Amino acid sequence: MDQVSLTLAEVTDLATRALMANGCNEANAAAVARNMTAAERDGCKSHGLFRVPGYVKSLRAGKIDGQAMPVVTHTGPCVVTVEGHGGLAPLAQEMGRQPLIEAARAQGMAALAIRRTHHYAALWPETEPLAEAGLVAMAFVNAPPYVAPAGGTKPFFGTNPMAFAWPRADGGAMVWDQASSMMARGEIQIAKRDGHDLPPGAGIDKDGNPTTDPAAVLEGAQLPFGGYKGGAIALMVDLLCGPLLGEVSSVEAGAADNRDGGPATGGELILAIDPAAFGGTDAIARGERLFTAMLEQEGVRLPGDRRHAARAQTPVGGIEIPKSLADTIHDLIG
């Protein structure tokens, strides 16, 4: 497949132009472009420029309001709420971040409840800055139904990812971010595009039969990771992002969506915990001891290692995307 090389600055520029040419104001376009550039920088291709056509489809359809200005309020001493007004999640996340950090430091713990935004990205970009600010963070987001519940055969849950971030002694963060499904939706879409089979257990076809064909899984249902235990995580994520926030469940998000392939509207929950209110001053040192001991075993890595390795390289070496994707994005800019 023909590839095109881009610097990270070119990634930002390309994403911003594509979004602004299709209805985004500068604040929304810049927030999404920052998110997308971080994904490309960290080698997360399925959340990088790959997402531009989906965003543009939904902006053109009027499903996403690219001009929306999120409104931040406090709905409890340790609850910050962002009303997204049908806009894009990255701007709402950025506007809620500092209030969340301040509330967590003041109260010991706080939550950021984001409503009525369109989330189409990874979860580590919004949890990593919290850990870099010294907080422990979790994030949850649901999505239209792609994943069968344990024992079932029809899509019910979104891939409903969850992320966890822990502050490191060097000011960085250990972050994991994983779908409740065995595979992320974007990974399956990329496997289909590139003609690769899926590993066994990733999904079932529309008749409920196991299959490794990505096209058949996209028409059928993905499966939770680890059987019913991953299904329990998917259910928790759905309850936390839908009902808890007065928002839609995966099934309701799907029913309300125009199915244009772009992100549906919905809720996101982010929790931030200040170690200072819990174990005193040595939480981070204790965490480092744990990581050091864990890495003594051969073959063991910390979550996020691959992202950090890419991050050390791409600011200098740039990134590559398929020429077909670059052409598509240029067409969308017009």
Place this chain on the structure above:
Amino acid sequence: MDQVSLTLAEVTDLATRALMANGCNEANAAAVARNMTAAERDGCKSHGLFRVPGYVKSLRAGKIDGQAMPVVTHTGPCVVTVEGHGGLAPLAQEMGRQPLIEAARAQGMAALAIRRTHHYAALWPETEPLAEAGLVAMAFVNAPPYVAPAGGTKPFFGTNPMAFAWPRADGGAMVWDQASSMMARGEIQIAKRDGHDLPPGAGIDKDGNPTTDPAAVLEGAQLPFGGYKGGAIALMVDLLCGPLLGEVSSVEAGAADNRDGGPATGGELILAIDPAAFGGTDAIARGERLFTAMLEQEGVRLPGDRRHAARAQTPVGGIEIPKSLADTIHDLIG
């Protein structure tokens, strides 16, 4: 195997007498017996009277202080801390419960940080009452190392369970409670006792080879559920219960433990979230809609269904334990 029938009142009585005959005061014995009776009532054999010999071993060894009186303090506006002083987790949990509920209702969210207790039970008994009080709850506890990290071959994490509880419209709770390992430790111990094989993927022998022999897994290492994703959950649980609370990690708990088979000392984290501070008044109704839609799929059940079915039966029909276990407990009473 010969079985003995007991009423739930007899379970409580037997547990209380065994604990009080081995160093527990009445408050501690009663709290543990309530927990154990709830497990037998709900058909969770591996957390019922099966646990008595392990508790007694550690009480006799002086590892657990059966007279300890937990001390409850507030270390942040929404953080309740219980110092357990080397006693048993159930009394610490019960003493922290009401302060946690009040803090969550006042602040929108709160945490209960339990330190220096010995946890040897399930997690649903401490999360279910929070959901019955109308709160969303999560709980995490770590344990001495039994589980290899993803990619590794040696025990590093405890089975590190996590629980989630959601309030139901009828005043009850939907609760799931699952180990980060493919199987709970108690299930493997019971498989060994009863001569059953384990399912593939549950663990490896001491040389790192996959095995279905429960004795070999108990000497080797258990494996996380769902591969590296379950391993990420185990890591999160370890960080939340150890470093965050100024407490020991799984590995440190193991190193400090006398390995008598009873529970090691460590931390437990419980989070409680008040839906009223988030989505307004319809969170529970939205949750019910989600459950109803989920159960429309044939073959799908809600987590905890088996426990609720047992709970409807055992108060009338009683429970059974192996005669050998009953004999052992009677011997421990002396």
